[in-house]
Amino acid sequence: xxxxxxxxRWRPVRSGESEGEIIRRSGQDxxxxxxxxxxxxxxxxxxxxxxxxxxxxGFSFDGVIEPNERNNIVYNRLVAPIIPxxxxxxxxxxxxxxHSGSGKTHTMIGYDFExxxxxxxxxxxxxxxxxxxxxxxxxxxxxxxxxxxQVYELRKNSAFDLLxxxxxxxxxxxxxxxxxxxxETGILEDGKVRVRPIETKACWSFKQLxxxxxxxxxxxxxxxxxxxxxxxxTHAVIEMEIITTELVYSRDSIVERQSELVPVGKYATDVYIxxxxxxxxxxxxxxxxxxxxxxxNQQRIxxxxxxxxxxxxxxxxxxxxxxxxxASTACVHQCIGGRIVFVDLAGAEFLxxxxxxxxxxxxxxxxxxxxxxxxxxxxxxxxxxKSLAKSRIPYRSSPLTMVLRQHFEASNDAQSSIILTVSxxxxxxxxxxxTLKYGDLVGLANKHRR
Ligand SMILES: Nc1ncnc2c1ncn2[C@@H]1O[C@H](COP(=O)(O)OP(=O)(O)OP(=O)(O)O)[C@@H](O)[C@H]1O
Numbered sequence: 020x021x022x023x024x025x026x027x028r029w030r031p032v033r034s035g036e037s038e039g040e041i042i043r044r045s046g047q048d049x050x051x052x053x054x055x056x057x058x059x060x061x062x063x064x065x066x067x068x069x070x071x072x073x074x075x076x077g078f079s080f081d082g083v084i085e086p087n088e089r090n091n092i093v094y095n096r097l098v099a100p101i102i103p104x105x106x107x108x109x110x111x112x113x114x115x116x117x118h119s120g121s122g123k124t125h126t127m128i129g130y131d132f133e134x135x136x137x138x139x140x141x142x143x144x145x146x147x148x149x150x151x152x153x154x155x156x157x158x159x160x161x162x163x164x165x166x167x168x169q170v171y172e173l174r175k176n177s178a179f180d181l182l183x184x185x186x187x188x189x190x191x192x193x194x195x196x197x198x199x200x201x202x203e204t205g206i207l208e209d210g211k212v213r214v215r216p217i218e219t220k221a222c223w224s225f226k227q228l229x230x231x232x233x234x235x236x237x238x239x240x241x242x243x244x245x246x247x248x249x250x251x252x253t254h255a256v257i258e259m260e261i262i263t264t265e266l267v268y269s270r271d272s273i274v275e276r277q278s279e280l281v282p283v284g285k286y287a288t289d290v291y292i293x294x295x296x297x298x299x300x301x302x303x304x305x306x307x308x309x310x311x312x313x314x315x316n317q318q319r320i321x322x323x324x325x326x327x328x329x330x331x332x333x334x335x336x337x338x339x340x341x342x343x344x345x346a347s348t349a350c351v352h353q354c355i356g357g358r359i360v361f362v363d364l365a366g367a368e369f370l371x372x373x374x375x376x377x378x379x380x381x382x383x384x385x386x387x388x389x390x391x392x393x394x395x396x397x398x399x400x401x402x403x404x405k406s407l408a409k410s411r412i413p414y415r416s417s418p419l420t421m422v423l424r425q426h427f428e429a430s431n432d433a434q435s436s437i438i439l440t441v442s443x444x445x446x447x448x449x450x451x452x453x454t455l456k457y458g459d460l461v462g463l464a465n466k467h468r469r
Contacts, residue, residue, distance in 0.1 A: 023406055024081040024436040025462040026097060027056060027455060029443050030122040031086035042443045042451060053078040053462070056455060061448040074452060079462025081436075086443065090129055091136045093438075094143040098359075101434050102147050105261070105357040108349060112360045112426050113140060114398070116457065117440030118450035119366035126438055127363040128255070132233050141257045141361040142229065148359070149225045152261065155352060162352060165223040167262040170235040171200070172253040175390050176418050179253070181235035183218040190418045198421045204281055212281045216274060219260075221267050232257070252387060254394060254419055255363040258426075261354045269341040276337045280330040287323035294320055360426045364398070365391045367454060394419040399457065401427065402437060406464035437461060 029044075043059030060072040084093055101111045115123035124130070129139025138146070145166060152164040170181040171188070178200045180186045188202045202215035222228035240253055298315040299307050348355040397417035404412045405427060414424040427435075439458040441451040 023402055023461055024097070024434060025079060025458045026082050026084060026436060026438045027080055027458055028084040028088075028093065028122060028126060028438055028440050029086045030125070030440060032443055042445060042448055044443070054080040054083055056080060056083065056459075058452060058455065061445065074455075076455060076459040077463050079459045081462070084438075089136050090126065090138060090140070091143065093126060094138070094140055097436055097438070098140050098144050099147065101359075102144065102151070104434065105144075105148065105359050106151055106354045108261075108353045108355060108357045110358040110360065110426055112362065112423070112435040114362045114364060114402075114435075114437045115440055116364050116395075116437055117367055117454050118442070118447060121440035121442050121447075121450075121454070123363050123366075123438075123440050124255075126440060127361045128232075128236065128257070132229060139361075141259070141359075142232065144359050144361075145222075145228050145232075145259060146225050148259065148261070149222075149228065152354070155354065159352070162348060163223070163264045164352070164354065165221055165262055165264075166228055167219045167258075167260040167267070168222050168228055168231055169217055169219050169258040169260075170232060170255070171217055172239060172255050173394070173419055173422060174240075174253045174387065178217060178256075178422070179238070179240070180217050181238045181255075182220050182231060183215075185238040185240075186215070186218075188215070188217050190422055192415075192421065198424060200422065204278075212278050214274060214277045214281060219262075219267075219270075221262060221264075228259075252365055252384075252391070254365050256422070257361045257363075259359050261357040263344075263348055263355060265344050266341070266348070266355065269337065269344045273334065273337040273341060276330070276334045280327075280334055283327050283330045287320075287327040290323040291320050358426065360423075362423070364395065367395060367450070367457075393417050398423070399460075402461055403464050406461055 042061070045057045055078045056076045058074045082096065084096070098113065104111055113127065115127045117123050125139070127139050127141060129137055129142060131137035132142065135143070135146070145168075148166060152166070155164055156162070168182065171178045172181060172185075173179075173190075176190050178188045178190055180188055180202065183202075186202050188200045191199050191201065193199050200217045202217070205213045205215055207213050220228075220231045222231060239255060294315045294317075297313050298310050300310045301307055345355060394417045397413065397420045400413050400416065401420045401423070412427070414420045414427070420427075437458065439454045441447075441454050443451070
């Protein structure tokens with residue numbers, strides 16, 4: 020089975036664009052029902068080099084979505100078929116890749132939260148999942164299943180938590196080589212330390228999830244681009260995981276215990292450093308030698324370490340409890356932990372260098388653009404390496420791929436999709452071509468595996 024399905028979605032021509040200026044295109048199936056896309060010469064021929072006059076992809080696309088097909092049709096074709104996988108506890112990923120204004124956000128998140136026909140894919144998926152979970156809840160009242168929602172934007176090494184006031188969190192690789200997204204450690208009113216993981220909102224109804232998502236998206240950073248005035252300059256990630264009340268409690272308890280460990284761990288480090296510093300002196304010629312008047316208090320260091328180990332084992336206990344909750348629930352209902360992830364990538368014009376001349380960029384925006392380039396290139400390489408089933412996947416090339424690693428790895432036996440959003444407008448010819456060529460590359464890598 021192909022790892023990544025590749026879809027192209029043509030957005031409608033904006034009102035005001037003349038029909039004569041749209042890109043001519045056609046498609047053709049091969050025996051495996053894979054599609055080849057042909058693009059005619061650019062209507063603005065003069066601006067384009069001759070080798071770009073027309074183009075044909077390989078039979079590398081799984082499908083093409085036409086401009087008149089609305090979001091509900093897209094959902095039924097792309098996402099609905101994998102919902103049973105999510106309900107079997109698997110992880111499925113959807114990426115939208117394309118140039119500014121090509122329809123990534125329209126597809127993944129949607130701009131209409133009231134009209135079900137136009138729900139973005141994530142909202143439509145949430146609606147279907149909650150219907151299925153309600154059925155499970157009604158048939159077995161021992162458990163209460165819902166959806167854990169995380170919504171964040173990625174920019175450089177930071178994740179901005181849209182469900183927590185756009186709080187800045189940091190992407191770090193732990194000593195266990197897992198990637199964690201955590202905010203600054205905070206001090207609560209009662210003086211307790213709190214480790215802040217990225218917010219997960221437990222949603223038990225569709226209405227609740229819809230409100231949380233809508234509120235969160237108000238914090239999304241958008242700027243005016245040459246194409247439209249709601250352009251996103253970050254990658255937005257929407258994760259939905261099937262959870263139970265018990266799982267939520269067990270995870271809260273991990274956070275609680277990690278918070279308790281922070282001051283104890285810091286004390287142990289401070290004691291060690293203090294003792295080491297007291298045990299050394301500097302001579303007049305700058306050399307460091309043992310302090311003859313002080314004996315390092317090893318007992319004090321050991322006592323602090325023992326305390327730290329005690330708190331570490333409390334964290335470990337809480338982690339084991341979470342694993343038990345997970346395993347015991349999965350024996351009865353395999354849906355627990357099922358995950359669906361939607362990634363609305365930043366505009367691909369940065370990658371192709373197609374930022375229009377009208378888009379004046381500040382030095383900070385230029386730097387952001389470079390980071391977007393790095394991220395898009397890295398995700399491109401990861402998707403390609405996965406499609407080719409390479410043994411080494413370059414996850415560590417960017418913060419985006421580091422964060423997505425767990426989802427990519429969890430989705431090994433499930434289906435993921437990349438949706439290439441393209442515009443038929445002639446003035447976006449080069450951008451459209453660039454996006455389709457990328458899709459072709461991924462699709463051909465898939466074909467290699469079939
Ligand atoms: N398939 C479509 N059908 C109807 N309207 C669309 C479609 N695709 C895009 N649009 C409209 O075009 C505009 C730009 O789309 P959108 O914001 O989704 O682009 P984008 O690719 O996310 O851009 P950016 O990278 O700048 O954020 C929006 O008003 C959106 O509603």
